[in-house]
Amino acid sequence: MSSLKSFIKAVRNSKTIATERAAIRKESAKIRTAFRDVHLDDQNRRVNISKLLYLYILGEPTYFGQVECLKLLASNTFASKRLGYLATMLILDENQEVLTLLTNSLDNDMKHPNQYVAGLALVTLGNIASPELARDLYTNVDTILMGTNPYLRKKAAIVAAKLIEKDPDLSEIFLPRIPSLLNEKSHGVVLGALYLMRSIFSNDESSREALKVQIPRLLAHLRLLTTTGYSPEYDVKGVPDPFLFVSLLQTLRILLANDDTNTNLESLNDLITQVCSKIDNAKSSANSVLYETVQTIFMINSDSSLKVLGINILSKFLTQKDNNTRYVALNTLLNVINYEPLAVQRHRATVVGCLQDGDISIRRRALELTFAIMNAQNVRVLTKELLTFLKNSDDELKPYITTQLTIACNKYSPNLKWHFETLISLLKLVGNYFSSDILSSILALVMQNTDIELTKFLVTELVKASSSFYNEYGLCLVTTWCIGEYADLILGTSYEDPVTKKSIAITEAFLVQLLETFLNISLYDESSQTNQIRIYALTAALKLSAKFKDAKNIESLRKIINSSKDNFNLEIQIRAIEYSEIFGQPITTKKGLLERMPPPPVKTHEGISLINRTSLVSKSSEHKSSSAGADSGNLLLDLLGDDDKSPIDGFNGGSSSSQQNVKHETTIDLLSDIFGMSSSIPSTTTPAAPSNSKNSDIINLFGSTTNTTTTTTTTTPVIPLPSVIQQQQQQQPKVESSVEAFNDGNLSVTFTPKDIGNGTATLEVNVANKTTSSTISNINILCAVTKHQKLQLSPITKNVLAPGDKSSLGLKITGPSGGKIKIRVKVGYELGGESVTKQFDFGSLKQTL
Amino acid sequence: MSIQFLIALNRQGKLRVSKWYNTITDIQKKIIIRKVHKLISSRDHQKQSNFVNFDNKKLVYRRYNGLFFIICIDSQDNELSYLEIIHLFVEILDSYFNNVCELDLIFNFFKIYYVLDELFLAGEFQETSKELILERLNYIDRLD
Numbered sequence: 001m002s003s004l005k006s007f008i009k010a011v012r013n014s015k016t017i018a019t020e021r022a023a024i025r026k027e028s029a030k031i032r033t034a035f036r037d038v039h040l041d042d043q044n045r046r047v048n049i050s051k052l053l054y055l056y057i058l059g060e061p062t063y064f065g066q067v068e069c070l071k072l073l074a075s076n077t078f079a080s081k082r083l084g085y086l087a088t089m090l091i092l093d094e095n096q097e098v099l100t101l102l103t104n105s106l107d108n109d110m111k112h113p114n115q116y117v118a119g120l121a122l123v124t125l126g127n128i129a130s131p132e133l134a135r136d137l138y139t140n141v142d143t144i145l146m147g148t149n150p151y152l153r154k155k156a157a158i159v160a161a162k163l164i165e166k167d168p169d170l171s172e173i174f175l176p177r178i179p180s181l182l183n184e185k186s187h188g189v190v191l192g193a194l195y196l197m198r199s200i201f202s203n204d205e206s207s208r209e210a211l212k213v214q215i216p217r218l219l220a221h222l223r224l225l226t227t228t229g230y231s232p233e234y235d236v237k238g239v240p241d242p243f244l245f246v247s248l249l250q251t252l253r254i255l256l257a258n259d260d261t262n263t264n265l266e267s268l269n270d271l272i273t274q275v276c277s278k279i280d281n282a283k284s285s286a287n288s289v290l291y292e293t294v295q296t297i298f299m300i301n302s303d304s305s306l307k308v309l310g311i312n313i314l315s316k317f318l319t320q321k322d323n324n325t326r327y328v329a330l331n332t333l334l335n336v337i338n339y340e341p342l343a344v345q346r347h348r349a350t351v352v353g354c355l356q357d358g359d360i361s362i363r364r365r366a367l368e369l370t371f372a373i374m375n376a377q378n379v380r381v382l383t384k385e386l387l388t389f390l391k392n393s394d395d396e397l398k399p400y401i402t403t404q405l406t407i408a409c410n411k412y413s414p415n416l417k418w419h420f421e422t423l424i425s426l427l428k429l430v431g432n433y434f435s436s437d438i439l440s441s442i443l444a445l446v447m448q449n450t451d452i453e454l455t456k457f458l459v460t461e462l463v464k465a466s467s468s469f470y471n472e473y474g475l476c477l478v479t480t481w482c483i484g485e486y487a488d489l490i491l492g493t494s495y496e497d498p499v500t501k502k503s504i505a506i507t508e509a510f511l512v513q514l515l516e517t518f519l520n521i522s523l524y525d526e527s528s529q530t531n532q533i534r535i536y537a538l539t540a541a542l543k544l545s546a547k548f549k550d551a552k553n554i555e556s557l558r559k560i561i562n563s564s565k566d567n568f569n570l571e572i573q574i575r576a577i578e579y580s581e582i583f584g585q586p587i588t589t590k591k592g593l594l595e596r597m598p599p600p601p602v603k604t605h606e607g608i609s610l611i612n613r614t615s616l617v618s619k620s621s622e623h624k625s626s627s628a629g630a631d632s633g634n635l636l637l638d639l640l641g642d643d644d645k646s647p648i649d650g651f652n653g654g655s656s657s658s659q660q661n662v663k664h665e666t667t668i669d670l671l672s673d674i675f676g677m678s679s680s681i682p683s684t685t686t687p688a689a690p691s692n693s694k695n696s697d698i699i700n701l702f703g704s705t706t707n708t709t710t711t712t713t714t715t716t717p718v719i720p721l722p723s724v725i726q727q728q729q730q731q732q733p734k735v736e737s738s739v740e741a742f743n744d745g746n747l748s749v750t751f752t753p754k755d756i757g758n759g760t761a762t763l764e765v766n767v768a769n770k771t772t773s774s775t776i777s778n779i780n781i782l783c784a785v786t787k788h789q790k791l792q793l794s795p796i797t798k799n800v801l802a803p804g805d806k807s808s809l810g811l812k813i814t815g816p817s818g819g820k821i822k823i824r825v826k827v828g829y830e831l832g833g834e835s836v837t838k839q840f841d842f843g844s845l846k847q848t849l
Numbered sequence: 850m851s852i853q854f855l856i857a858l859n860r861q862g863k864l865r866v867s868k869w870y871n872t873i874t875d876i877q878k879k880i881i882i883r884k885v886h887k888l889i890s891s892r893d894h895q896k897q898s899n900f901v902n903f904d905n906k907k908l909v910y911r912r913y914n915g916l917f918f919i920i921c922i923d924s925q926d927n928e929l930s931y932l933e934i935i936h937l938f939v940e941i942l943d944s945y946f947n948n949v950c951e952l953d954l955i956f957n958f959f960k961i962y963y964v965l966d967e968l969f970l971a972g973e974f975q976e977t978s979k980e981l982i983l984e985r986l987n988y989i990d991r992l993d
Contacts, residue, residue: 005956008955008956012955050959053958053959054958057864057865057866057867057958058864059864059875059878059879059882061875078992078993079992079993082963082989082992082993083959086959086962086963086966089962089966090868090962093872094872095872114992116988116989116992122970123966123970126970126971127870127970127971151985154975154976155970155975158970158971158973158975159970159971161971161973162971187976187977187978188975188976188977188978188981191973191974191975191976191977192973192975195851195973232980233978233980233981234977234978236933236937241977242930242933243930243933243934243974243977244977246927246930247974250927284929284932284933285933287929288927288929288930288932288933291927291929291930292927292930295927323896323897323898323899324898324899324900324928324929324932325929326898327898327900327928328900328928328929358893358895358896358897359893359896359897359898360897361897361898361900362898
């Protein structure tokens, strides 16, 4: 009979995997043979079980030894029991049927006079308890809890907590034991009691009030710990038992979260202040306590000065050398920024400093935090910092920065000139890291601008930038488009070359050359980018043909278009052929066709997140939503508030109704035929007032969430941006079944899911007048979703409905993926002079976010 | 809010200890160990923090020479505190084996479990005093 040691050696000395496998197989076979021997003695069984455990460590099958483990622990010698229980815990789990054979041994051993034997049985029960074992053995655990032995009571308290998880009904049995456990001095017992409290709190709602009665006892422990100077037994780097500290704070905050009226809050607030001032030695153990304290501050209803203290602690963490401390500080700041944004603002410099950190996960969080603290006051400073950061940042962060910074500029930019300058610097630096969505929103912004001088400035700057940074895809794309649209503004002007300081005139030939340069660059990462540039260049060439005067240059433009007629890409080829047709048209026709594009609305983009965060905040809101009732009312109120801010209903209502009775002029029909697109290009011929937008108006537009594309100028859209077309195509409804969620005989509301998945859901809400003769007016739809989801709502297309008439609005929900779609809807309308308000819930969709 | 599992791996990804505090199948365990090793071994230990997101959980780890001690915890848990407990665990092992090295752990792997079961129970801290735990372990060893 070889020993465990020789088995381990045999495995370790194996030179090849094959010999190792052979050694393992041989030993495994020997163990099986040994187990088959009915007269196997204790000693040999022990050796075999210890080898079996080594097989377990190696990841080999061990199921054949399950019964032998149970036989071993039933032995009378302590050594056998110890190994037997150990093996049982590792090899068996609560799903094994043989577990029933264990009940008897556990029952006997928990009553064993030797505390260590009873301890083994308790630990085993705690690790592999099944619901059946929990019900069979809880009385044994309870007896030990009522005893006086601290070594066993601490174990029993944890086991009790575990049993409650398996069978929540047991909480009644163990709840009364808590006070006496909390009176113990032993830290182990108190730790056990705290875990027991947390377990009861989460498994048995009815006991929560009873648990809160114990809060003063917990506070007393916390106070004692805070005032203890040095305790040799539990000290960790100058902090008396940080683990107990953490557990106490954790339990207190679970008990007090969302309980704003508890009388103990004040003393907890006081104690927290004391803890913060006492535990302050910048050692890792102290930091773990402070970190827990900060989390507690933001989970309970603490006063504002305490919250500021919390933020200050975190910012102090940021200045420490230890990566781990900085990491948790940034993470927590991201979670709590909404509570005390101003306090976080104050530490802007520290946060920005972390952008230079050596750890990418820290840089990533610092970056996200930088965007979170951005506002109208600091946007200039922070943008400058971010542009510097971009110069040597990680490639994987660049797309995030371009998107976020563009969004932030839309929100906070102080003026349009600065905005354009920033965008150009961004395009110059990281033009290859823009998403097509963001690029088209930049173009939309350019087109929205009505200040000719500014556009002139912008286009000149773009031309200037792209003649030296022509391998930045985004920059070239934007420049190409702008040349096509606005060449007439800059022709004949000049700029100073940044390197040679020479003045360069912008002539027709120069622009043609620039376009050719873009087309000849094949440095872009993907062929799709090269194709996209070509598509834009073709459009630009066509547009320029109506603006150029010199026949030679016009001929060069024709060459550009003709050269793409045999392109492998179908889209490019079709365009080239179509464009060359238009190219040959008389100039008067072309002038009308190639008129400047009407400004499309700028799409609002959701900020994106780098990190999947499960925040404190969301957790506390979960707790809140479980207390139902009042909250849902608030949600609706929130919504009402939001609605006031959203752009005027009338505007959208008007334009979309005009959209319905649009008669396309022949040119448009012609064009839409050319492009193979039916009337899906929304266009209106109604001469609406030319947009008198000042900068502020434009910025307001970013706040709008309109899905319908509307145009407000007399001109007809000629060549929509490719990406716009794509978007429109995406918006074409897929065949989806609609669900009627509400019908009171007068009005029905149906939901049609359009696109659900990846954390977002787009739904169309259709409202129909179901009456036979009455007109329903003042229709008002308010929706609310659960707190961890976000809702975007487009205004209703028509709020007056004739009998049988229909109207719709778009609805977009974003939130953590996997979340169920639940919408609370409040419908208000007027019928026959009477106003009606109804409320209903909609949640019958099977798809999740 | 407790430990999901604790494992010790060497740099090659060989498992030295594994303790699972929730019920999962052997195949899942193998997959997890492989994923964890891939995640941890590729990290820069000078510059990077000792925390990694792992599925919806967090890994907290420390490296002692060639050996990683890794604890998987809930995303809400206090990483710093678990980092301290790993250190406490290793300190106890060090005193218990009298200057511990990887070989001790290989040949006495079952003893690591004895230590673990005095420190944690069902994934929760059970005792946080190094002296008390060592005292008890030595006493129990005499019973063997």
